Amino acid sequence: MKFHSKILIGLSVIIIFSVFFTGGITVSAANNGESDLTEKMKGWENQGIDPNHSEVIEEIRMYIESNFDPEVFASLHIDREKRALGTIVISFTEQPANEKQKEMEALLDEHAEIEFQKVDFTENELVQKQKEVDKNEFGNGETFVTHTSVDIITNRVEVGIDPYNEETVASIYKKYGDEKVIVVEGKQATALNDMGENELVERNDRAKEGNWVERLITSISRWVKNIF
Incomplete structure (x- = not known):
């Protein structure tokens, strides 16, 4: 078989396969994102970097306890949406004075970032x-x-x-x-004993479908290798 024909067949298989399994690819991408973050966090820990900023957060908590009224401090969490290493977000019901913000910023190490936000409730x-x-x-x-x-x-x-x-x-x-x-x-919790026969059959069918997909992927992979 000519090289160009092989390329054409291979591309056709890829296109059909992509259209057929778009949902699976999306889920796989999401799972890969979580896996990538886990790998990054392990890498940081191996380098001696704490991705959870435990010591920094403990110092900030001690500062807050000594310098803020409990009715003003709302909460603290780590936001990883914009920065994988995380931003320490501290929420107050009243915006802290610039001087206090700078004092808290001085508690950070080289790997930590901080953000202050005003919220309605503690x-x-x-x-x-x-x-x-x-x-x-x-x-x-x-x-x-x-x-x-x-x-x-x-x-x-x-x-x-x-x-x-x-x-x-x-x-x-x-x-x-x-x-x-x-x-x-929300969704009501369902006990296994309460699960209807139809739902069990449906879940078994989905499991069989998953196995069928795996077999199809394996077959296509072997076929493409034989082409090339």
Whole structure:
């Protein structure tokens, strides 16, 4: 077979394969992203760099305890969205004075970065709101609330519900207000014994489909090698 013909066949296989399995490629890319970050963190640790900035954060916490009112300090977390090594984000209900910001910046080492942001509520205030929702929803019989959690990034209590529709969303906001709460779609937990026969069959079919895909990938790989 001529070289150009081999190239044409190979490209055709790649195009068909890509169109057929776009979803799988997307998932694989996401997993690879997580894997890359894990590998980077291991690499930093091998170089003696702490990607979690533990010592720096401990010094900052001690400074905050000595210099800020508990009602002003909201929360602390590491943001890796813009920087893989992470940015230490400290939230306050009142913007700290420039002098105090500089004093906290002086606690950083060469690998750490810091960001200050103003939020509406302290973490403790959100925890108290979460406890209120939990007590009312999970302590008194049936509820369509599936979970609650404190989200320090959005500075709100996340309340998951199922079913998720205008009526159920409005019901939650009516009971707990919309200042500290954000309602999201949740999923009810399903025990294995409660799983219907149809769902089991469907899951088995998906598993078989996955095995079929693996066999197809292997066959195509061998075929392409034989072409070249």
